[in-house]
Amino acid sequence: MIIKITPQTLDGTIHVPASKSMTHRELIASALAKGSSTLRNVTMSKDIEATIRILRQFGAVIDVEKGEKETLIHVTGGLKKQEGTIIADAGESGSTLRFLIPIGIYSGNRVQWTGHGRLSERPLTPYYDLFDEKGIAYQAESGGLPLTVEGKWEGGLFELPGNVSSQFFTGILFILPLLAGGSALESTTEVESEGYINMTIDTMRKRNIALTLRRAGHYEVFGPQEYEAADTAVEGDYSQAAFWLAAGLSGGTVKLTGLTRNSRQGDRAILDILIRMNAFLAFEHDDIIAVESQTEGTVIDARDCPDLVPVLAALASVSKGKTEIVNAARVRLKESDRLHAMAVELNKIGAKVEETKDGLIIEGVPALTGGTVSSWNDHRIAMALAAISPRCKDSLIIEGAEVVAKSYPGFWDDFASISRIPPEVIKE
Numbered sequence: 001m002i003i004k005i006t007p008q009t010l011d012g013t014i015h016v017p018a019s020k021s022m023t024h025r026e027l028i029a030s031a032l033a034k035g036s037s038t039l040r041n042v043t044m045s046k047d048i049e050a051t052i053r054i055l056r057q058f059g060a061v062i063d064v065e066k067g068e069k070e071t072l073i074h075v076t077g078g079l080k081k082q083e084g085t086i087i088a089d090a091g092e093s094g095s096t097l098r099f100l101i102p103i104g105i106y107s108g109n110r111v112q113w114t115g116h117g118r119l120s121e122r123p124l125t126p127y128y129d130l131f132d133e134k135g136i137a138y139q140a141e142s143g144g145l146p147l148t149v150e151g152k153w154e155g156g157l158f159e160l161p162g163n164v165s166s167q168f169f170t171g172i173l174f175i176l177p178l179l180a181g182g183s184a185l186e187s188t189t190e191v192e193s194e195g196y197i198n199m200t201i202d203t204m205r206k207r208n209i210a211l212t213l214r215r216a217g218h219y220e221v222f223g224p225q226e227y228e229a230a231d232t233a234v235e236g237d238y239s240q241a242a243f244w245l246a247a248g249l250s251g252g253t254v255k256l257t258g259l260t261r262n263s264r265q266g267d268r269a270i271l272d273i274l275i276r277m278n279a280f281l282a283f284e285h286d287d288i289i290a291v292e293s294q295t296e297g298t299v300i301d302a303r304d305c306p307d308l309v310p311v312l313a314a315l316a317s318v319s320k321g322k323t324e325i326v327n328a329a330r331v332r333l334k335e336s337d338r339l340h341a342m343a344v345e346l347n348k349i350g351a352k353v354e355e356t357k358d359g360l361i362i363e364g365v366p367a368l369t370g371g372t373v374s375s376w377n378d379h380r381i382a383m384a385l386a387a388i389s390p391r392c393k394d395s396l397i398i399e400g401a402e403v404v405a406k407s408y409p410g411f412w413d414d415f416a417s418i419s420r421i422p423p424e425v426i427k428e
């Protein structure tokens with residue numbers, strides 16, 4: 001789909017969709033629990049559909065109730081061994097794949113994991129090394145997907161590198177309390193994206209699982225324990241909120257509702273970073289208002305907030321002075337090489353962006369030219385470019401705009417709701 005955006009001030013209120021990361025976690029904890037759980041304030045997306053699809057194949061009973069004002073998900077937990085091999089399609093969701101591979105093994109099923117887009121190129125080596133050590137049988141086509149796995153976990157010491165993806169830690173943490181005897185999960189390197197591991201720990205503790213956080217990357221869990229069913233509301237997604245904050249700061253007044261101020265989400269770091277960039281943000285209880293500001297460049301350490309890199313690079317391109325994004329090498333391993341994609345697309349429309357090995361150096365310019373850009377089949381690239389459209393002289397045409405459905409299917413409707421001239425679909 002190709003979308004044409006007319007540069008304009010963006011004014012209005014956006015109810016931020018539910019956190020994709022939290023929704024994955026609550027679905028998994030509910031599927032592992034005995035009894036029925038209800039998740040409230042859910043936002044459906046392709047990634048969440050992938051997790052639901054596979055948890056159903058593992059035996060959980062999941063019902064999505066789309067209401068007038070709210071979508072609920074009802075989950076009756078319990079995993080079952082199925083006949084034959086389960087073909088588990090994770091779509092393009094790295095979270096779904098890395099979170100559910102250990103659970104597939106725990107369920108006793110033989111599972112063939114498949115995926116689409118760049119998922120097959122995203123790293124799984126930390127799991128292959130663990131499987132070799134634990135005697136789990138697996139077969140990976142040229143190192144990627146389809147990946148067939150079958151085996152049995154036993155409690156004990158689990159070691160993983162913390163600088164490839166925190167998602168491997170989440171996947172293993174979820175199954176440790178289910179194993180008899182004590183287990184420990186140790187990082188063999190510095191831990192990155194630690195906030196996401198803490199979100200997992202919070203979810204587990206809310207389900208009455210006891211675990212000890214010795215220090216970053218070092219966790220101890222006794223077993224077996226039982227996850228408790230729960231009735232829980234999913235809070236607003238700071239990774240998605242970041243696009244609307246940047247849109248307001250670029251040109252307009254955008255109010256965000258649905259967020260939780262004292263959230264433990266790693267991407268809540270967007271608030272501190274924007275304030276450091278001289279952004280004008282007003283706070284009304286949990287709501288945030290972003291007002292057009294002359295933002296200023298700064299140094300941004302992306303180690304624990306990788307998903308913010310596209311939108312911060314976009315905003316930095318029209319901020320005064322120099323911005324340096326560092327510790328972002330892992331961002332090359334997402335749905336696209338996000339460092340390269342943002343450098344190429346922003347430079348196409350008049351920005352001054354230089355790629356480094358692990359980040360970007362950006363010299364702000366007063367305005368961008370506008371023109372045609374690509375999403376690189378990456379939802380966050382598409383949304384980041386849309387967010388700074390108010391600073392383009394001419395129309396911004398985004399190719400591959402449909403990709404927002406991976407995490408935020410309603411993004412273009414929300415964008416239209418704060419526009420005088422709504423985005424125009426110039427090609428389906």
Ligand SMILES: O=C(O)C1=C[C@@H](OP(=O)(O)O)[C@@H](O)[C@H](O)C1
Nearest residue numbers: 021095165166167193196306307
């Ligand atoms: O655990 C999670 O929910 C996520 C972890 C992050 O990945 P990394 O830990 O690989 O940075 C992030 O990029 C992803 O969007 C969601």
Ligand SMILES: C=C(OP(=O)(O)O)C(=O)O
Nearest residue numbers: 092093094095096307334
């Ligand atoms: C990288 C992302 O998600 P995942 O790793 O789940 O594909 C994302 O949402 O930006």
